[in-house]
Amino acid sequence: MEQTLAALLSKAHSELSLLKSRVEFEAAKARFVGPNGELTALMKQMGAVPKEQRPAMGRLINEAKARLQTELEGALARIGEAEITAQLGPAIDPTLPSPDRGPGTYHPLTQVREEMCRILRKVGFAVADGPEVETEYTCFDALNTPADHPARDAQDTFYFPKQARFGNVSKHTPGERYLLRTHTSSVQIRTMLKGPPPIRIVSPGRVYRRDATDATHSANFHQLECLYVDRNVTVKDLKALLDYIFASLLGKDTKTRFRPHYFGYTEPSFEVDLSARHLPKVNKEWIEIGGCGMVDPIVFDGVGYDSKVWTGYAFGMGLERLAMLLFGIDDIRYFYQNDLRFLRQFA
Amino acid sequence: MKISRSWLQSYVDLASFPDDEISRAITFLGFEVEAVLHTGAPRLDSVFVGEVLTREKHPNADKLSVCSVDVGPQHGTKTIVCGAQNYKVGDRVPVALPGAVLPGNFEIKQSKIRGQSSDGMMCSGRELGVGEDHAGLLILTDRPAVGLPINEVLPSADTVFDIEVTPNRPDCLSHLGIARELAAFFKRELCYPEIRFTANSVSAGPVESELLHSVRVESQQDCPLYTAYSIAGVKIGPSPGWMQDRLRAIGLRPINNVVDVGNYVLHEYGQPVHTFDAANLRGRQIVVRPAGAGEAMTTLDGKERSMDPSMLVIADAERSVAVAGIMGGMDSGISDGTVDLVLEVAIFRRQSVRATSRRLGLSSDASYRYERGVDPHSLQEAAHRTLDLILDTAGGKVVGKLHRVGSDVPWQREILLHPEFVNERLGFPVPFEEMKASLESLELSITREETVFETNAVQWTVSIPSWRDDLDRPIDLVEEILRLHGTDRIPSAVVTSPGLLAEDDPLVIFNRKATEYLVGHDFHECVNYTLRSRKEQEDAGGAVEDLALSNPFVEDQSHLRASLIGGLLESLKLNQARGVVVSRLAEIGRTFLKEGGQLWECATVGFLVAEPVGERNWKSREFDDFYSIKHHLAAVASFAGIDLGRQPLTSVTSPESGWQPGHACVAGLLAHGWTASFGLLGLSAVKSLGIEGKVYAGVLAVLPEKISADTKRRRYKPLSIHPPALRDLAVVVDDSTASDEVRKALAKVAREAVGNAFQLESLQVFDVYKGQGVPEGKKSLAFSLVFRADGRTLTDDEVNGAFQKLQDRLAAIPGYVLRK
Structure with missing residues (x-):
């Protein structure tokens, strides 16, 4: 179980870092923490875990869940930043003149x-x-x-x-x-x-x-x-x-x-x-x-x-x-x- | 008019006042001093008349000569080194001896020039300060006696004030007139010339021997008073030196004693006088009559003049001998052989002299004075002064009848003045004693002083002399008192301004708003001439015949402008030609449009947007189009209270309009108070003017009286805070159908469909489409509709219901097809 969680986290880390858009993000999020997500599936297996191991397992899963959440938030922030960068285009050169008309003049x-x-x-x-x-x-x-x-x-x-x-x-x-x-x-x-x-x-x-x-x-x-x-x-x-x-x-x-x-x-x-x-x-x-x-x-x-x-x-x-x-x-x-x-x- | 300082000195003692003080006095008396000139020679001690006895080349200098010069018995013969070339042995020249100080503080000393001693200097005119001639020595061609001090030979130094006399003061077109003013200003006594001639001085003789038998005045109106005197046995010669000096100082050329006396008296009294050679007056008579049609005369200036009956002439029994009040004839004037004279001293009507002078293009010192008005009551004194001077300078005696035709209405004028009134008008107190002194010094004597019983106010009766025809009312005396008090002594004060309920003229506000809008939208405000060429008005479709001036000054400014576009295009062209990139120009001014058979002066705003030809930029911007012009025009129209959105707009179809057909439109009717046109200027028309690129323009002309003040106070209407409901629809119509027609139809059916249940808040075209899915010759117009209700949120059902209803009604309009 511990290994499975580690593998899951590692996979999530590498997949999430590649995400480019919010659509991809939502899909990835569903894959991990959605109702049919991999982490959710693991959590469902808790019932089968022997009672004395449950607290330890529970702690592991919660840790993994928290780390996964951090990964997700990080991925979302990266996507947000990328979106803003794309929206902005390249930086301006403040010293270039305005291409607009000069002001009008009163006679x-x-x-x-x-x-x-x-x-x-x-x-x-x-x-x-x-x-x-x-x-x-x-x-x-x-x-x-x-x-x-x-x-x-x-x-x-x-x-x-x-x-x-x-x-x-x-x-x-x-x-x-x-x-x-x-x-x-x-x-x-x-x-x-x-x-x-x-x-x-x-x-x-x-x-x-x-x-x-x-x-x-x-x-x-x-x-x-x-x-x-x-x-x-x-x-x-x-x-x-x-x-x-x-x-x-x-x-x-x-x-x-x-x-x-x-x-x-x-x-x-x-x-x-x-x-x-x-x-x-x-x-x-x-x-x-x-x-x-x-x-x-x-x-x-x-x-x-x-x-x-x-x-x-x-x-x-x-x-x-x-x-x-x-x-x-x-x-x-x-x-x-x-x-x-x-x-x-x-x- | 030129006034000589030394001449003035004959009438008023101003010796203690420097030139600039006199100049200032003239200025503050109300006569502009245009120039102060210096004439004649200054005081030159140790400069004498000398005669060159010998002239040898200087042993050590090619260009110098060594001369022996006789400077008279007192100083003997001197050796003088001289560099000038324009003299010869025997010439008489000014010689400055050691000790002399020439203008510019140039002191003459005994000196050695290239080893040769020199006892003085022979002088040029410029060195003596008597002219600019520096070409060589001043050769004294009159050959004055050797040894005479040079000041006895040269005209004496004088200061001449060139002054402008205002038209209300013809009495000041003379030295005596100005002297009178200065005497009053400086509180000095005025001395009139002594007059010796009296009617008793005339030697009677037999009638047959009279030089002048009769004077007949046929045009009493144009010649109210004519006097003539006969003088026998004069000897023509030069006038005395003092008289010549004075005449020269004021820019006149001395001619002979009789002519000079005439000029002298004119400039002394302001009364023109004229002398005829009695021998040239055929039939010994003078007739003052209108010229015959085409009658010709050669005037004293040598020009042949053709006259007409509107002009008054002085004639003898056979022909005209002078243009009345303007100039004498060539062959009746004084010559060296003249023995007998007839002196004319007359009054001619101002308007008559002026009209004749204009028509002949001939003016003179005499006509200038007649045009402005000559005092008939001073005529006799001037005449007698002339006689005195003629007898003094030319001899002879006054003989025969003194002819006097016409009469002057006896002069008497009094003004009742309350001295308190003067202070009321001035706003500051001038002591009554000062007022009295000022009036008296101008010979405005107070003949009576009394206290008005009812008001207890002091009242003066002021007697006005004949030469002050300009003084008629108490207010006129306020000016006299203020002039002598000094207009530079008006005390300073703060502006007090009681509030008035007045606002700027609505037209002014309109102009200001339009200017601010256009300048705020990057237009450059221009100012062009109102008067323009006939061709420009023709090209712009102006009412050429009506716009024409009757007396244009130059050909390309012969017509009023019917549009501002012509001037703006000219400005555009000028900038393009000078390599200045220009795009947006505007002008706010008047134009003149024809409507209902007459012209109307319109308040007009014009602007143009030209392709910025030649502009290079690192980042390109989209150029304006018709719709940006429409936007500007609508904004400007709104300032005149015109809602362009509610006005029918008609596309221009005629290329003669100056606009590009299909790309410009017109709106409004001058009969309704305004008219506008805007869009693309005709491409070929613009090109033919030599202008590069496309030019859009707009012009709005409004009758000024139709612009009213916007005094309506706005009232707030509550806003609905509930969300709007949005619907879109597209309708296919003929390509030629105006979008506004469809929008209006849609608005109408939408309002009907909505009824009172809620409101159609806005309705806008958001797409115009032609192409696939729309039949050939048709276009699709897409509109967005915004509905909203007060006090509640609209339900889908009610909006859908209304929307369906309005679509049905719209589709029922012939030619309208809803696009699904």
Whole structure:
């Protein structure tokens, strides 16, 4: 009996070590410890063993059973490990590059626009939008630009033929011509015509000038304008906004200054200069960055706001110019070529 | 516009201010300084006019000469070694003697050059700081007296500010105008030129002898005021040196005394004046009239101009002699032999001058000022100043009638200003006394000060001078006070922002979401021009005639874009041509689509996925297909509130669309607010553009007004925690039947079969099969159905019952065969 058990264990040891799969394992397990298994058969012979030998035999069988159980568990663990190895495949080389696409990129103009909008949203400006095809009224008349102003000339502004019709660009007077807006100030007018004050909006968008394209001019470019209308808005408030914008954008040590200027739709009007450290390719102390002013009462009267009650300010700037300053880009045309080597630099 | 510093000095004493302080003052008064130029010679002590008496070759140097130079009785004759070659014996040249310090701190000393002693240096223009000419000595061709200090010969040093005057300030297009501003800024007195001429100075004479018999203005509207003066017996010659210096400093070429006076007064007062040779005014009359159709005249610049009746001319009895307010005619102007003059000082309507100037492509200092507005109330003063200067420099006398046609409305303007209003608008206090001083310094005099009874507020009556037509309302005076206070002194403050219940425009939110989605899916966001070529719009099926601009600037930017694909393909091509591997490009912008006979400006999202031609990778990845494009388009559409899954999609069949028939589709209708197309771009069309590889694309155009804010607050629905029951089935249909049609039919019969007992939770195509076991021309679509009930576990029996019922109903649909 003892020998039989030893032989059985030895056989089990060699057979179990060859097992490759769980199916084989289950079959082998049945062969040894199943109802018809070899060990089970031996255990059944216990009845025939003389009573005085039973404890010794019982101990032997239990020992063998325990060892067989260990063998089985070991075999099962080996199979499990082999399965995992097969599932994993060979080890990776962590230094190989990913074959997947590189990440997408936001256009630098979008990045600058969104950064400005984030800064302005923090102080309560909501982002407004309006059509790029505009009317003479919204783009010029409502902004106090006289009919003979050079900016309105066909030399400087793109017009559409008299018969052109745009379904979703509303006209103020039937006779006026459609044009491509020359500034985003038209959005101010549309916003004011839509609802009562107070208003605090920022309107970024594409604008058009009839200009030759070169390193600093482009047939279309982007602007961003702020409009704030409320009671008792002052020049000091306007300056505070500009200081806040550029300190947010370029750091606390950034300074702005106002120079008197002229725009038809603001009074007083200013040009805004900026002085900041760490701007690439800038070798002047002050750089012109935009225009601003207090909304002219004529503009309020035109949109039906009582200019005795309401006051406000407006600020506008070119986004390409800002992006060029921030990133040190020296040619506006790069923004419109979409060379991936350019776009990826701002990821 | 150029402003000479020394000229300004005639009206306001700025001697104690360095150039950069004056430049800064001009800037903060509101005029941009574009450049600061230095002209003329600086102060040069010990530099004199000398004459070269002899010139010998230097014994020890081939390229040097040894000259004896006469530097006048005081200094005698000097021996000077010189390297220049451009002079000869007898020439007069500047000579710097030992002790002279030339620009650049170059001190002249007695020296020895190659063994030959030299008592000074003969100078070039550049060495004296009067120009860039370094080719040789400055030869003084006017032959000034030997021994004269050179500063008496050369134009004196001056600083010229090139400034830009804003269109609201035509009064500042002159030296007096700028002087007035600077006097106010620096709190200095402004001295106007002394005017000596009065109407009494005119020598009366018999009418027959008058130089000008009549002035007739036919177009009162375009010429509201015309004055003419006759001056007899002038002598044409050079104008005085000081006048020439000033004109040269601001970039004008001196011509003769009479012409120079005209230019001088224009730049002094901003009032254009014009002089005619009286002998050339036929019929001794002036007629201000519209040009005849095709009437021609040669203007002073020597060009022949053809005119039309929209243009105003000055004519004599027979022909036009000047384009009104722009330029005189060649054969009526002043010549060396002119003896009698007619001086014109007039006002022409801005719009008329501007239109004529544009049409003729001809502008001048005069037209520039007329276009911006000339003060009619300063006209007489400028006229009298001109007469003074002509009489001073050219002699002669004013004779005959003073012609004056038209009139100026008497000027009177007052603004009522509450000084407290100024501080309210500024947001910081400026003392009333400072305000008063600022207004007065700009000649805005406060004629009355009172306290308004009802409000107890101080009120000033401010009188506005005629040249400040731009000042009309209290707010305009706020700007004047602030300018003089200093816009660089606005105090800093924090932004105060009362909350407003406003959200970003829904269109802005849509654009932002679409951009974020596409960039998040590895697209590169592009920006292309909105204006594109006619051909590109034709190729894309755009409404070419409607998209056209009436005045394009360049041919390839003549039309609005009807699609974003054209621009994206251009970007793709550019990258491919530059050897940059590119696959995913996107743009978010406006396009213009035609519907119902008119164009609509659409918010548009476009993207393309190109085969990454030229890409090499150690491990390959599968390239996208139609269905990945559909996925992106559906995502973008969802941001506009469009559920693409519920929309009919129509396969593209026409190759003219730019899409590959059978591999692309269209959805939506602009009449319903949106339209989309997506799929594979036409292979041959793409190839013909010079682009390699397959290109998939998608474009969604939405009317901005149809994008509404998604303000709906979602409500939670309880979830069933009981297990689902799964069933699969396959149905064989015609190959041409759209899968969505079958899915919808199946969903309908499934819901009917289930009734209210439990729910069909989901229904999905999981296999599309053609081939063995499926007849030719048919396909098998396999669907998996998921059923679930709230509050209980479904039994096999009830699910089987419903499943059988729905199969029966599905099989009953014509053309549908269940696959066993």
